[in-house]
Amino acid sequence: MSLRERSRRTEIVDRVIDWFSANQRDFPWREPECSPWGILVSEVMSQQTQMSRVEPKWHEFMSLWPTPADMAAAPVAEVIRRWDRLGYPRRAVNLHRCATAIVENHGGEVPSDRDALLALPAIGAYTSAAVASFAFLRCEPVVDTNIRRVLARAIHGEAIAWDANPRRDDAEMSELLPEDPQRAKLWNAGAMELGAIVCPSKKPQCEVCPIAQLCEWRARNYPASTRKARGQAKFAGSDRQLRGRVMAILRRHPEGVLFDSLPDLVEPLAADSGTSVDISHAERTLLLAEDLIRDGLATRAAERIRLPH
DNA sequence: AAACCGGGGTT
DNA sequence: AACCCAGGTTT
Structure with a gap:
């Protein structure tokens, strides 16, 4: 060069x-007194989510669970419920797993080492470097x-x-x-x-x-790019939308609901819905509910499905 | 490398 | 209605 x-x-x-x-811009997680845990929470919430939506939810979480130990002591169902509609609810499950791992493996203190951060659930290249740099002044x-x-x-x-x-x-x-x-x-x-x-x-x-x-x-006078921006799948009628509706039902019913009643509780989607057109609304709903269980967002005991403990 | 994973704001 | 957003995981 x-x-x-x-x-x-x-x-x-x-x-x-x-x-x-x-x-x-002023954000609470940029204040000098913000804890590493506060910074970690802000980074996880900010993944694919605008700051304006994150800020109120961040205040709520920091008030409820000011330390990793506080969150680790709470049922994951409560974290999912409070996550509400922030999007990508697995992040709530993963944040709870992070809190648990921090308590069990790091004495309740967020690790400062990038590799240790990377080892936490759903903490990837970006978030590990961000927490290391912003919370611990590491040159990452x-x-x-x-x-x-x-x-x-x-x-x-x-x-x-x-x-x-x-x-x-x-x-x-x-x-x-x-x-x-x-x-x-x-x-x-x-x-x-x-x-x-x-x-x-x-x-x-x-x-x-x-x-x-x-x-x-x-x-160079703003040449157009030769590469293409990545297109994204339609949301209306998608599996993602239906999953969101099932999660909304589970959040609303702490005691859970009868598994087979899910399709009736979830409002039917528009007729021109996405890719899986050959199966019924009921079948599709129950299939996606199984996915949610597999992903740790729900549990099933006997005939009931609910948020996991 | 590409698909999947929410939901809301912006244009 | 399409595009975008402080990404990560899975295939």
């Missing part, structure tokens, strides 16, 4: 840190969807980022990571914030961007 390119990248990092220091490369987009544009001149790839992502971000842990944290959080606020996938606000003059995508 040329000396000039090296200098450009260093300046990108510096400017993002300055911008973030002055312009970051944080890469989320925002950062991949910012790097694709500013560094590589491409509109759309590559697919998530932990090895490549770590290498890309490590190259830019400041050695000072505090600055590493500001760069990690700042690059993410820049992608979320100034450089979203559509309508980037280059006029207020602190690195517009250094941006390779801008220098």
Whole structure:
């Protein structure tokens, strides 16, 4: 890499840190007194979920379960019920498993080592690095969807980022990571914030961007990407929607319901529903209920199905 | 590499 | 109605 390119990248990092220091949004998990557990909870809740929806739920959880031991002592059913409609309810189950593992294997303290974090249930490349950097000031490369987009544009001149790839992502971000842990944290959080606020996938606000003059995508006059954004399955009529409705029933009935009554309790979906068109609504509902049991979101005893203890 | 996993906000 | 969101796991 040329000396000039090296200098450009260093300046990108510096400017993002300055911008973030002055312009970051206030979130409770960014307060200096926030515990590592609070940061971990915020990161899990934030997976595929907007901050605006996370914040009230985070306050509720921290009030109910201020430490891992508090959550580990609660029935998982209660965590699922309180998770309510935040989405991806397995995260509630996994968070409870995290709390239990932290109590059993780490004396009730969130581990500071990235590999130990990675070993926790449903803590992957992103969340392990985020907690290590934000809660423990470790120099770990944080890469989320925002950062991949910012790097694709500013560094590589491409509109759309590559697919998530932990090895490549770590290498890309490590190259830019400041050695000072505090600055590493500001760069990690700042690059993410820049992608979320100034450089979203559509309508980037280059006029207020602190690195517009250094941006390779801008220098090339915003070429369209040759790669394709990943399409997503329709939600209306999908299995995911039906699972959500079954979970809503289970949340509403602490004592559980008769397994065979589930199809009657769940409102029928629209007729033009998704892929599994050849089986009845009742059959499909009961099949998906079995999946929920397998996934640890429900249990079945005798003829009743309910949230797990 | 691609599919699956919720639900709500935005455009 | 399509797209997006501080991802992770499974196949």
